[in-house]
Amino acid sequence: MNRGAQSIRPYRSYVYAYPHKTSYRPLPERPALSELWAGERKDALSLYLHIPFCEVRCGFCNLFTRIGAPGELTTRYLDALERQAVAVREALGDTEPVRFAAAAFGGGTPTFLTAGELERLCDIAERRMGADLREVPLSVETSPATATADRLAVLAGRGTTRVSIGVQSFVDAEARAAVRPQRRADVEAALGRIRDTGVPVLNIDLIYGIDGQTETTWRRSLDAALAWHPEELYLYPLYVRPLTGLGRQAGADADTAWDEQRLRLYRQGRDHLLAHGYQQVSMRMFRRGGAGGTAPRGPDDHACQTDGMIGLGCGARSYTSGLHYSFDYAVDMRRIRAIIDDYTEAADFTRAEVGRRIDGGEARRRHLLQSLLQAQGMEVAGYRERFGSAPAEDFPGELAAFAGRGWLEETGGLLRLTPEGLAHSDALGPELFSPAVRHAMAAYEPK
Template sequence: MTTLLDGSPYQGYLYAYPHKTAYRPLRPRPALGDVWAAEDRAALFLYLHIPFCEMRCGFCNLFTRTRPPAEQVSAYLAQLRTQAAVVSRELGDATFARAAVGGGTPTYLTAAELTDLFSILTDVLGVDLAGAELSVETSPATATPDRLAVLAAHHTRRVSIGVQSFLDAEAHAAGRPQKRAEVDRALGAIREAALPVLNLDLIYGIPGQTARTWDESLRTALTWHPEEIYLYPLYVRPLTGLGRRAGDLLVGPGRRADDPTRVGDPGLATGPGLTNDPGVATGRAGESDFDPAWDAARLALYRQGRDTLRAAGYRQLSMRQFRRADVPDPQGADYCCQDDGMVGLGCGARSYTRDLHYSFDYAVGVGEVRAIIDDYVSRPAGDFRHAEFGFTLDGTEQRRRWLLKSLLRAEGVDPAGYAARFGTTVAHDFPQLTALSDRDWLTTAPAQPTSVAGLAAPGTGTRAPAQPTSVADPAAPGTVPLAPALPQPTSAAPGAGPGRPALTAPDRLVLTDEGLAHGDLIGPWLVSGEVRAAMAGHTPR
């Protein structure tokens, strides 16, 4: 039987669950005081959204507006301050342990406006920026010395910049008209500002990109010694610049065999097709399978990038994220938007409690985004006491979300932690995971780093090669049968007998190297029917 696992490995980036396209109007609107009353508010994550950019990249489907009038920026910051004050009162006694500012491009703001923004965090919300592991997004055009000085003065620990490619032609092909000189100037300014952590984003699968040009971007990135690097596959989505010209880029039926842009080998990524929704694939195998040759090209470039970074001393933390081995992990959870206890401020931000994810309305199209921003800045303060759009997570969806946000990370799933939180087992709740082990995409490994499948080998700081055996094979050396091992993670696993020693249950359930490579397939495959139906009912606008 053909399933989604047999389809394109690039179904979608499941950076949050449920995806925002599954959100619907909440009626009646719940009061935030009630929403947060039973939540642990001792160490919350704060996210501020600035929905402005100097330009919109061709691949971008984020909620943002380009070059807004100055008066709208001022009105937005004033309204953000109002919302922060209202939400702070609704939360009551709350402490923010982590903070991030994203967008959009927060450094689109001037240095003075950034100073005003940080005063909202400190004066209104009481955030201790020195201990908040603050992360801020920037861009080559806006990472200027005066702005970076404001970031440094307010204890920003991590600054993330989207370079995408160090080759001008590739950047332009991805819909980002930047110049290499501008990128170098920005990176030099960031290093001069002495911010502790530089994250650098690169994209693979750009039209015209080859193994040689990808290597050039990777090697150039490494000359800046970034503490973190993210490698993103290119997606072409509706309502984006690339999406509008997808017909010109599509490689497939109708292309002549001698077409010079035709994909001929996995080292050349030319013709992206159009994915069918803004988040993840909505269902059947092959729905996003527009171009197998492009899929093969992206997979080859991903493996090349992964291997290059590992060889350079980077630890792989997820399909996309790599951290230099000598860089300590942040205090608390890594910067991501999936964790419970996140408070989002701004019209494009999401907030997460255990059983409710909520936000304002969502759009990608220029006119719709402008309308939502206009609505946000004109609202009375009382509106910020309520949640408006969202998704309520029942116990089943909470379990699924916990699994997804754990499994798609390199450290994998902690069965004991799952059992402690939900009172049941991963194996009982998700028997379909055996399909991943059957493909050698899933294995078990002890919690402490050893040179077994999927974990860091001692002294290497890199993820060890995956074992070629299936988790489901009880005779495979170093593995444990998936189904009997997971229910009792703290005791001897069933299955011991004559000639077979008792095996301790696995500490963690981890994706193999190939499992991580297929993370953008595994994530959508695990989406529930309810969420999938809600996403399918969303109309991109």
């Protein structure tokens, strides 16, 4: 780990999936899904349905989503989603039990759909895929503007156990600075409607590092969120990525000052939540003490990394043990619109189009990443049982460097990040990317 070993920036990349989608490439052989899933365990699958629509696009957003849905686009999209679900379920076969252990609707904003369209989305998950939404944890993302009573009633009635709302800031001026037009009064009203549904887990997303944000205004947002006693809180550092609405002044001094601001606000937010009885699950995720006893828990940071993931929709990923696959990826709005249009017109969903193969070395890295970035750490014995080797044998340089920086410790058979290691998760994660994945990501041309 000698690349910039003296000055690793704390906010290099948010590692929410490995390998990252920018390392995916078109699959020349276009393997049949029935072949890909033939040798996979199917008794505890995760199901993810992606809705690529939002009422507005926030300035920091690089998700696969578009603004609005003219004409009958949502209907055409759900038609395509249903065709894909039928093809995927058939590819899973019936020679062994197919069971879903968790489900999620993400985006975009799933609640951009009308109440009737949300009913249809649930029907696709249940009737076409066979997921019993009332018997498994179901997480759904929403926004203040789309968390209407009729939509929330549908979700609660269909078994939703977790609603995650992207607030980002309770300070109107900061919301505008993040190119997220909203009023605190509307946010509070949406939170009230969510609580009225009785859904067991409320998650609130907040962002730190917004232009003009101070310790005082950050504390104001934290306290406003805590007033709702959310079972979960996610604290995200602001990132500004290519082709998004936000831009920042270039220059090393500005970058350094911004890094210092984000680290300072992260520590303030972490300490404030810990003092209010929350437990830190990862750098980003905090869970209220006692909330996990009777209420179903929402997904942790690495939930979207789970092997055995079925993703439906043109922005979703699917994971087998040997291949991660999806459709084409873009951030530019024009390219996103074209990909969505192609998806709605597609008739054949029986093959994987874009993806990346996962060999033994990548499987080790993936397991280490998704385990180590959680506050509970990774069991060394469990790693050895799975891979037949010790983490220190497979990653001697990286782990020694992390320990040397005070980021990592081994205690009681666990490899665990220290508090300072958790704070630097977005620097630590990218250091574990393989050279091949680094090369593919570097060669990717943003579009």
